[in-house]
Amino acid sequence: IRSAPRSPKTIVFPAARILRGLKSNRRDIQRAPIWQTILRCLILTLLIIAAARPVMNRNDFAADDGAILIIADNGWDSAANWRQYRTALDQIANQARFDLQTVYIAQTVPEATGASTWKLPDIVGPLSPADTTSLFDRLQPRPWSADYTALSDLISERPEMNRSVGSILWLTGQMDSPDKAELASELLDIAPITIISPTTTDRIAIRSLNRSGTGMVATLSHNRDDLPRTVNLLARGERGNVILRHSVDLAANTDQSDVAIMLPSDISNAIQSVGIEGIESAATMFQTGARWQQRRVGVVASSGDGPGVLSDQYFFLDRALSPYADVTYAPLGTLLENGVDVLVSAGPISGLGSQFDALERWINQGGMLVRFAGDSSSQIGNDFLPVRLRLGNRDFGGSMSWEKPKRLLDFPENSPFHGIAVPDDITVTRQLLAEPDPDIVSKTWARLTDGTPLITSAPRNAGRLVLFHVTPWADWSNLPMSGLFVELWQKILPLASPSNRSDAELQSSLPAQTVLDGFGHPHQPDALILPVQTPLPTPSPRHPPGIYGENGQAVALNLGPSLTDIGRDVVWPSGVSTREVTDQSQIDLAALCLLAAFILVLFDALILLVLNHVSLRRSRRSNALTSVLLAVILTGASIAVMHPLPSAAATNLPEAALQPRLAYLETGNAPVDRLSHAGMTGLTEILRRRSAADLNSVDGINPETDELSFYPLIYWPLVDGQEPFSERAQDRLNRYLNNGGMILIDSRDREVEPARL
The missing domain is CATH 3.40.50.12140 (Domain of unknown function DUF4159)
Structure with a gap:
């Protein structure tokens, strides 16, 4: 065949028929529909955007270069807006997490340290954003003022921090405080400062709360405003129940408001604290203490004494007692039947003969009997006295004496009057002399310059006997007509309670019973809180606001009386930027992008199943299976982004x-x-x-x-x-x-x- 090949023949046939029915397993990419290409490009775009971690409502508090120094002003004025402070702190922590920045945290209020001292907490850092959030959860406002001078010293002691800090964020209000503006000027030399303040600028405190003849009078200090405002005072009882709600109008362009509230005596006595509705702060919580309780005082009068005689003899006594007690003039038997808290008698006790046993029983059960000297022609007897008296009385400066009138010494430490300033113009011209018994010193509450007692007292079972060695009118001494006489009664009246207190228990050092936190909530004191002494100190880490002392000696240490000029705004130095806390939460768009990509992948898989008529059980299930697997992966990623690990503040x-x-x-x-x-x-x-x-x-x-x-x-x-x-x-x-x-x-x-x- 090779040597003599045949000549080729030309055959005519339809060549295209060979291609009929031919099938190819190779897919041509150009056969993908345009909608599928667009859909999958959109899915890829969403994944790329999610990888960039975009954020909506991003709060750029600080530059993204260098560390962030956060100064958290957690003094008493931050408690009312603490929710906004926490929002700002969380937003700053989120920004640090997005920008991969470290954080330093400084506080402005001191804490108790050692046996009797306090100091500002050390600056914490550098911290990661996660550790920052955990520390924020433990940060709480304190019921005392900030110490910006101590903070300045702490910052100057951290040179390595000052070199690494790129921006300073100071969370504080607009109230002026000592050395606040000066600290801002010093911080400008370290890094740019941004002041972050709450949106509400109202500052208010209860400065004083006093009893009046018709109820009570409250004094409120607040910031100035161009428009009048209205707040509600809430008075609470012993169990925290609200017993009074009273609206107070704060006039425009004023920083102090006085309000008088008419109340019955029994309702006033039931008040344990007064606060301002809707504002939780130690400055808006005013506790009353034992001095607030209005005692029922009965002045023993003879049945024949008319109103004219009583008003003449007991004029000074009535003026001293009436603002703080419910005073009644009646015979002894009537007063004992009415169950008064304090009995007052000048000279011999009228009607004692028939009421001797009843009076003794009343004192033994917790009553207080306060006695005064009578006129010079009569003695006061030997019964129901804290000390033994000598016969007669002692006269200074009379025609038969060359001695000058005596003055008062400072009150001894065992006296409830300890700490009260003694005016120089108080003089005594006549007094009842006490026998110099061995226990006379412990029974003496006040003495003259020659050492002789002027006021003595002694317990008697559950009750107490008190003796003024002068008359309640101004013939023996000018004490009854002085302001000191009023202060003495303010100390005596709270002691009238049914508790058996010896002289050793009537000390001026009063331990804490309950104290307030920064929000004005009472809690039990810890071992770091020291007792208070009169005069009461300014609230501090060792003496926070609260109730000190027990029963009749309980005194209220309030924050409001120590606050001054809370209505004055701070003037920041030039170069300090300010902004307000925003409620707009930062939204991580990465989670939304992943969720959208997941939905589109599911849509792509569904369309492939419908259009190609394929099943997961057939050999051509790869496209659908790939889409389903990709959807599962995106589901897990979106859940991980949208539901991160809970913060330390969560309670799940x-x-x-x-x-x-x-x-x-x-x-x-x-x-x-x-x-x-x-x-x-x-x-x-x-x-x-x-x-x-x-x-x-x-x-x-x-x-x-x-x-x-x-x-x-x-x-x-x-x-x-x-x-x-x-x-x-x-x-x-x-x-x-x-x-x-x-x-x-x-x-x-x-x-x-x-x-x-």
Whole structure:
């Protein structure tokens, strides 16, 4: 064939017929529809945008170069706007997280340290944004003023921090304070400063609260405003119940307002504290103390004494007592039947013969008898006296004497009058002399320059006897007509309570009973709080506002009287920028982009299944399967971005399991729940200071719905009307106790049946 090949033949046939029915397994990319190409390009675009982590409503508080120094002004004036302060702190932490910046945190108020001192906390840092958020959760306002001078010294002691800081953010209000503007001038030499202030600029404090003949008078200090404002005063009783709500109009362009409120005596006596509705601050909480309680004072009068005689003899006494007590003039028997708190008698006690046993029983049960000398022609007897008296009286400056009138010495430390300034113009021309018994010094509350007693006192069972060695009118001394006489009665009246206090207990050093936090919530004091002495000190870390002393000696240390010029705004130096806290939350758009990409991938997979008529069980399921797998991956990524790990402030169960904390049972009674939260927060703070326990913020829990096993200690306050727990809640409580849990049940001075527990 090769040597003699055949000649080729030409054959005519339809060549295109060979291609009929030919199938190819290779896909041509040009066959993809335009809509699918656009859809998948859009998905890729969303993924690229998500990788860039875009943010909506971004708050650029500081430049993105260098560290951030945050000065958190947590003095008393920050409590009213603390929610806005926390919002700003969280926004700053988010910015630091976005820009990968480190943070330094400085506080402005001192804390108690050592045995009797206090100092400003050290500047913390550098911190990561996550650690910054955790520290913010433990930051709380304090019920005393800031110390900007000490903060300036702390900042100057950190040169390495000053070199690394690129911007300074100062969270503070616009109220002027000593050395505040000067500190801003010094900080400008380190880095640019931005002042972040709350949107509400109202500042208000209760400066004073006094009893009047018709009720009470309150003095409010506040910032000036071009428009009048209205606030509501809330008076609360012993259990925190509101017993009075009174509207107060604050005039425009004024920084002080006085308001008089007419109240019956019994309602005034029931008031334990007065606050301002809607403003939680120690400056807007004014506690009353024992001095506020108006005592019922009975002046022993003879049945034949008319109104003219009584008004003439007891004029000065009535003027001193009437603003602070309910004064009644009546015979002794009538006064004892009416159950007065204090009896006052000048000279011999009228009607004592028939009422001797009744008077003795009344004193032994807690009554106070205050006696004065009578006229020079009569003696006051030997019964119901704190000391033994010599016969007659002592006369200075008379025609038969060459001695000059005597003056008063400073009050001794064992006297309730200790700390009151003695005017130089108080003189005594005549007095009753006491026998120099061995215990005369301990019974003396006031003495003259020659050492002789002027006022003596002694306990008698649960009651007390007090003797003024002069008359209540101005013939023996000018003491009754002086302002000192009023101050003495202000100290004597609170002592009239049914508690057996010896002379050793009537000291001027009063331990704290309850103290206020920055929000004005009372809680139990810790070991770092020292007793107060008269005159009362300015609130500080060692002496926070609160109630000091027990029963009749309880005095209220309030923040308001120590505040001055709260209406004056600070003048910032040039170069300081200011801005307000915004409520617009920063939104991470990466999560939204991932969610949109996930929805588009699902849409792409659905369209492929419908148009190509494929099933996941056939061989051509790769396109749909790829889309489904990609959708699952995007779902997990979007969930991770949209639901990050909860912050330290959250109160959900997984966080309580990871970060230990204390808890309290919610009762539904708002004042009790606030008190429980404040008390457990204080306990948490003390445990942080005095132990290695790193507890997080307190949780309020409900055994009906919440898991209890995450909490080492649960505080349970009992309240009236509390519904019994269901069987499910009881099982949870019993299981919690069986597994080693601890529940502190507080009956709150109530009789509780064991079966109920």
